Amino acid sequence: MADTAASAAPTGHAGSRDLQHHFDSMEQQRDASSLGMWVFLVTEILFFGGLFLAYTVYRSRYPLAFAEASRHLDITLGTFNTAVLIISSLTMALAVYSAALGRRKAIILFLLATMALGGTFLGVKAVEYTHKFHDHLVPGAGFRFPGPDARPAEIFFSLYFTMTGLHAAHMIIGIGLLTVLVLQARKGRYGPGYYTPVEVSGLYWHFVDIVWIFLFPLLYLIGRHLH
Amino acid sequence: MSAVTAPPAVDLPAEPRVNYLNSTYGLKSWLLTRDHKRIALLYLASVTVFFFLGGLFAVLIRLELLTPAGDLVQSETYNKLFTMHGVVMVFFFLIPAIPAVLGNFLIPMMIGAKDLAFPRLNLLSWYIYVGGGLFTLWSIVHGGVDTGWTFYTPYSTTYSNSHVIVTAVGIFITGFSSILTGLNFIVTIHTMRAPGLTWFRLPLFVWSHYATSLIMVLGTPVIAVTILMVGVERLFHLGIFDPRLGGDPILFQHLFWFYSHPAVYIMVLPAMGVVSELVTTFSRKNIFGYKFVAFSSMAIAVLSFLVWGHHMFVSGQSVYAGLIFSILSFLVAIPSAVKVFNWTATMYKGSISYRTPMLYAFGFIGLFTIGGLTGMFLAAIGLDVHVHDTYFIVAHFHYIMVGGTIMAYMGGIHYWWPKISGKLYPEGWARFSALVIFVGFNLTFFPQFILGYLGMPRRYHAYPEEFQVLNVMSSAGASILGVGYVVPLIYLIWSMRYGKAASANPWGSTGLEWDTPSPPPTENFAVTPVVTGDPYQYSPEEVEVVG
Amino acid sequence: MSQHVVPPRVYFAVFAALIVLTATTTAVSFLDLGPWNTVVALGIAFLKATLVVLFFMHVKYSPRLTQIVIAGGLFWLAILLALTLSDFMTRGWLPILR
Numbered sequence: 001m002a003d004t005a006a007s008a009a010p011t012g013h014a015g016s017r018d019l020q021h022h023f024d025s026m027e028q029q030r031d032a033s034s035l036g037m038w039v040f041l042v043t044e045i046l047f048f049g050g051l052f053l054a055y056t057v058y059r060s061r062y063p064l065a066f067a068e069a070s071r072h073l074d075i076t077l078g079t080f081n082t083a084v085l086i087i088s089s090l091t092m093a094l095a096v097y098s099a100a101l102g103r104r105k106a107i108i109l110f111l112l113a114t115m116a117l118g119g120t121f122l123g124v125k126a127v128e129y130t131h132k133f134h135d136h137l138v139p140g141a142g143f144r145f146p147g148p149d150a151r152p153a154e155i156f157f158s159l160y161f162t163m164t165g166l167h168a169a170h171m172i173i174g175i176g177l178l179t180v181l182v183l184q185a186r187k188g189r190y191g192p193g194y195y196t197p198v199e200v201s202g203l204y205w206h207f208v209d210i211v212w213i214f215l216f217p218l219l220y221l222i223g224r225h226l227h
Numbered sequence: 228m229s230a231v232t233a234p235p236a237v238d239l240p241a242e243p244r245v246n247y248l249n250s251t252y253g254l255k256s257w258l259l260t261r262d263h264k265r266i267a268l269l270y271l272a273s274v275t276v277f278f279f280l281g282g283l284f285a286v287l288i289r290l291e292l293l294t295p296a297g298d299l300v301q302s303e304t305y306n307k308l309f310t311m312h313g314v315v316m317v318f319f320f321l322i323p324a325i326p327a328v329l330g331n332f333l334i335p336m337m338i339g340a341k342d343l344a345f346p347r348l349n350l351l352s353w354y355i356y357v358g359g360g361l362f363t364l365w366s367i368v369h370g371g372v373d374t375g376w377t378f379y380t381p382y383s384t385t386y387s388n389s390h391v392i393v394t395a396v397g398i399f400i401t402g403f404s405s406i407l408t409g410l411n412f413i414v415t416i417h418t419m420r421a422p423g424l425t426w427f428r429l430p431l432f433v434w435s436h437y438a439t440s441l442i443m444v445l446g447t448p449v450i451a452v453t454i455l456m457v458g459v460e461r462l463f464h465l466g467i468f469d470p471r472l473g474g475d476p477i478l479f480q481h482l483f484w485f486y487s488h489p490a491v492y493i494m495v496l497p498a499m500g501v502v503s504e505l506v507t508t509f510s511r512k513n514i515f516g517y518k519f520v521a522f523s524s525m526a527i528a529v530l531s532f533l534v535w536g537h538h539m540f541v542s543g544q545s546v547y548a549g550l551i552f553s554i555l556s557f558l559v560a561i562p563s564a565v566k567v568f569n570w571t572a573t574m575y576k577g578s579i580s581y582r583t584p585m586l587y588a589f590g591f592i593g594l595f596t597i598g599g600l601t602g603m604f605l606a607a608i609g610l611d612v613h614v615h616d617t618y619f620i621v622a623h624f625h626y627i628m629v630g631g632t633i634m635a636y637m638g639g640i641h642y643w644w645p646k647i648s649g650k651l652y653p654e655g656w657a658r659f660s661a662l663v664i665f666v667g668f669n670l671t672f673f674p675q676f677i678l679g680y681l682g683m684p685r686r687y688h689a690y691p692e693e694f695q696v697l698n699v700m701s702s703a704g705a706s707i708l709g710v711g712y713v714v715p716l717i718y719l720i721w722s723m724r725y726g727k728a729a730s731a732n733p734w735g736s737t738g739l740e741w742d743t744p745s746p747p748p749t750e751n752f753a754v755t756p757v758v759t760g761d762p763y764q765y766s767p768e769e770v771e772v773v774g
Numbered sequence: 775m776s777q778h779v780v781p782p783r784v785y786f787a788v789f790a791a792l793i794v795l796t797a798t799t800t801a802v803s804f805l806d807l808g809p810w811n812t813v814v815a816l817g818i819a820f821l822k823a824t825l826v827v828l829f830f831m832h833v834k835y836s837p838r839l840t841q842i843v844i845a846g847g848l849f850w851l852a853i854l855l856a857l858t859l860s861d862f863m864t865r866g867w868l869p870i871l872r
């Protein structure tokens with residue numbers, strides 16, 4: 001078996017600098033990257049899922065307290081933020097489209113727009129968190145909730161901060177990913193033959209948007225009709 | 228031998244030849260490697276360290292339990308000992324060992340690939356494992372955790388004064404190592420199989436690792452988020468499990484066991500994959516019922532997620548939920564039983580050779596069967612209520628984890644040692660150690676079934692006098708078992724330098740990994756092999772090749 | 775992953791739908807529909823998520839394996855929720871003799 005040289009030239013390469021040596025073809029590499037990102041997103045479904053379980057258990061146990069607590073969240077800012085993320089998903093999808101067509105300037109523009117919108121979302125969340133702090137609605141020693149259901153309300157706010165906090169952490173990571181993409185796009189790295197990193201980052205970004213699509217009604221819209 | 232059209236490996240001289248071990252030198256070439264084989268060895272070194280650390284805690288536990296009085300250590304210290312024994316053994320040895328060492332090394336070779344799909348992610352997963360381990364080591368050095376490896380709330384979130392957060396962070400981080408390994412395996416097996424290698428031509432080792440990877444990927448995130456919740460509750464007083472706020476500690480148990488029950492299948496499925504390889508090679512026979520064995524791995528992966536409540540029969544969980552979990556727990560035994568029957572049928576009328584790996588396979592089949600059957604007892608709520616939190620449970624899971632998984636791990640290490648190191652281990656010493664392990668293991672753990680049945684609770688450092696004889700037997704067994712593990716450590720390291728050089732295929736096995744030299748070159752295959760037939764195409768008349 | 779390039783007009787149409795659905799869910803939350811409030815809110819959320827998955831994430835044009843992976847993830851989440859809730863929802867059903 002002619003295997004004595006560890007540096008034996010591998011066979012069947014397209015010769016593209018984007019093809020990693022252990023793959024046999026660009027298509028195999030693309031399939032692997034895509035499947036890898038989807039498997040990762042499944043882990044994220046289960047990761048957030050644990051919190052959604054805790055939410056479901058406690059909301060079914062304390063429906064009125066949760067409704068009451070939910071009304072202390074700012075529905076205007078929440079709705080605004082939901083719209084911001086939806087726009088950012090649009091710009092992200094357009095960034096992937098631009099990458100598939102190799103339009104360098106458009107890729108960078110749409111990526112930056114996505115990042116700006118993500119930053120806006122985080123800014124609004126920071127404002128909301130500050131309000132909650134001033135209103136003594138952060139769980140812990142300083143928690144003060146008007147009304148008889150202070151205890152389950154504290155659970156609501158524990159879940160609120162943990163779930164939106166975890167979501168925000170994912171957004172920050174997403175913005176980091178997009179930063180890397182912008183730097184690579186500036187070098188003209190992406191085009192019709194190779195734009196997988198933009199594609200899979202897009203998948204991640206859309207996933208984070210979907211998590212918020214569920215967080216918004218579950219946290220902000222519970223008890224609006226009870227007043 | 229194997230149905231591959233690439234030319235068979237020629238017996239190579241023992242002269243130095245470029246392979247994955249010597250192709251590049253220096254610490255950096257190891258610490259920054261992307262070669263799955265080197266990463267497997269990095270894992271081998273680390274899991275071995277953690278294994279002996281966990282073993283050290285076990286020694287201290289068994290020393291304390293030699294006498295009925297709690298006279299060696301204080302009860303708080305004892306709590307820390309069994310906690311750290313469990314944490315280290317479960318998260319830092321049993322979960323990673325076979326997948327990260329043998330799986331990493333073998334899966335690309337078994338499917339005819341040059342590496343896993345994501346080599347850099349593979350290296351990252353090792354660093355993550357080590358990082359998590361360092362957090363846990365820090366915690367151990369500073370006094371450890373006393374909550375039990377199960378860190379139930381509210382003790383872990385509110386009342387424990389030990390280093391819960393640091394240990395929890397360590398386990399959280401290491402969990403990502405598991406997730407990344409599983410993700411890598413799934414993508415690799417789907418997208419990088421050699422031409423002609425259809426799913427039903429895969430070695431059963433690959434099927435079992437695929438099933439294991441599904442569990443890793445689906446279960447580990449849940450314990451990660453649970454640890455996160457425990458952490459924020461303890462640090463920021465965000466009450467999610469806190470009864471003072473109306474929280475429910477049982478919710479923690481649901482979330483914890485949703486992962487931790489499938490986790491035990493992460494520990495045992497790869498072991499079953501190893502056993503399938505050993506039984507076929509050393510019976511020189513095709514596996515009986517290939518598809519049944521392959522599908523049973525998948526069935527175990529799915530069913531394992533439906534039974535977690537059997538850890539909670541006495542927790543305050545609803546009886547109706549208990550009934551559902553009980554029935555499902557009986558069901559999950561079926562695919563495991565299928566495997567045991569099929570291995571036995573494989574050996575029937577085979578040409579059996581009693582080499583060390585086969586001795587370990589025999590050990591696995593017998594001891595796993597005992598452990599598994601006692602699991603059936605526990606699935607019955609009526610019985611579980613009486614033996615829950617006694618030594619019966621301890622014996623049950625050690626029969627599976629040690630009598631099962633660790634035996635298979637040892638068998639696999641010995642079987643593939645020639646491929647990994649290019650050397651043969653000394654067969655005489657190896658058989659001796661296997662026997663010592665078998666005797667030591669049974670002496671350690673069988674008395675514990677009796678102790679538990681008689682009512683001795685687990686996690687207690689003192690016990691009534693009438694239990695002493697059995698405890699002394701158990702501790703004596705543990706010392707023998709310890710010797711059984713130390714001897715292979717010595718001769719395996721010895722063999723790396725002084726062992727006889729191994730040929731490409733010392734066992735005469737089928738399988739793509741045996742079509743490469745021992746040790747293999749970095750890229751595994753210079754030409755991607757083409758597979759044209761099924762695995763395990765042995766005929767008993769073939770003369771065994773050992774050299 | 776398919777190399778199918780989705781035309782931007784599809785993205786804009788989906789975007790418009792998502793904005794409309796968002797406005798709807800917020801508006802409807804002020805109406806008292808009793809237990810249906812939750813159903814409507816979650817239903818709209820699922821619809822929005824489906825649109826994002828099918829079109830923004832290209833799953834409509836993706837291989838079967840991708841769709842199985844997603845279905846698997848959701849199914850596993852369902853297992854976590856269903857079996858855990860089977861405990862919480864049935865507590866107190868069976869009277870425990872004291």
